Amino acid sequence: MNNSMIIGQYVPAESVIHKMDPRSKIAIIFFFVLIVFFANSVMSYGLLTVFGVTAAASSKVPLRFIMKGLTPVWFLIIFTFLLHLIVTKEGDVLYNLLGWKIYEEGVVQGAAISLRFFLLILVTSLLTLTTTPIEITDAIEELLGPLKKIRFPVHELALMMSISLRFIPTLMQETEKISKAQASRGVDFRTGSFKDRLKAIVPLLVPLFVSAFKRAEELAMAMEARGYRGGEGRTKLRELKVGKVDFMIYALFLLVVIGLFLTRS
């Protein structure tokens, strides 16, 4: 309940990664996700791992936050590894465990695929750890900009995203406030049978919906009162800027890509 101040997973810090333009981050992560699938040798995997780990280290995000992002996928990583171990039947038999033959190729394949997973999750979670949700929304709006030509409502989509993001903490606070008020009137949200707990949610949900609708109405009115008429000709308060840091990282990333294709077998 005390997490209400953490929006998404963003961890504020002063680092190169934090300073990058969010568009650059999204673009690089996009290409990284693509090239991860091209790696096929020890050297190429090593190169990508060095890149991913260096990026994580230079973000200055404490290790436990990064690990927290990885917790839900550990299971998947281990499962893939085991699956390869059992299913792949190529190469020499490394070990014979009570009739289960473990093949060399299985270990190699399992390790490679698990490493791939790990890198994908690591790099993508770096995006949400080092970029505020608002920055991400702005970047998405910019990157989807070309779609405006085919009448895709890019601005509206971005606005919807930023409004919902903006109101997540507000709604969480509201939830906390109302649940405290109802707890003071004797509601017990934590104990009791499943049915009792389900019933305890009603006094929480009704006021929450009432206030959410009221808020939406007030927001619409306030926007109209201030002359909001959609994205046409609208300028931005926070201009996104591609700076020196970004170009340096582009160059670095390009080197990694070149290196990857040189070390592929």
Added chain:
Amino acid sequence: MDITFDQVSYVYQPGSPFEHRALQDISFSIQSGSFVAIIGHTGSGKSTLLQHLNGLMQPTSGRVSVGPYDMEAGKKNKRLRELREKVGVVFQYPEHQLFEETVSKDIAFGPENFGVEEQEIQTRITEAVRATGLSEELLERSPFDLSGGQMRRVAISGVLAMNPEVLVLDEPTAGLDPSGQREIMDMFHNLHKEKQLTTVLVTHSMEDALKYADHIIILNNGEMYREGTPLEIFKQKEALEAVQLDVPEVIEFLAKVEEKMNIRLPYEGQSVAELAKDLARMVKGGRDLE
């Protein structure tokens, strides 16, 4: 019920980048039956302190005791439910907690949760509604059809219907019109005397603190800043201004009069208008002039 805070500290999200110390070594005690006002600038920790009174928050260190109920850092209190029945909390904008189909059902919600008998609940509803000045015709209406002021009264009735021994009020009059504010505060004051409640009022209004409280606690940045009777507190103009608090008009007026005209005019809860009359009488009669 007596309330005691013993070296209470509270930290929000300890160990994260958002760690925030909201209360720091707070110690005080409130005698059963007293009316205490807690004042302080926004963010001084008033609301955090208040939530310790019915166990919504547990101190990070230190001990809070309310009557026979103890809350100690790191220990679970198994009698929270009893405590919450005894301590009624009126939160800021309490009308946001309304949810039932009818006013009477909403008022009955608290007592029902605490297992009060149906017949008893009906009497309590009538009593609570009378206390808050709501018309009984509204009982079968939906609370969402009422005006803001009426909704506030319904919500307050819902807390009163629990028959608490301690009443905790977090700016109960915020956002009401002046006459509504006075009615509600007078109502709380009457209840306080009638039922011998222990009342804790968090307020931004120095006037209310002066008028109703018999003890004032000032918080600043989560620490205890001053404590004393209203007259003691409001004498310290500089100390108050240092933490962005004002002295009530009446007190300021009195101080100026005493200074300029060199007379003694004891404060006994008069309004500015009443004081002016007293003053006129004194000046005309020539009494007490030195």
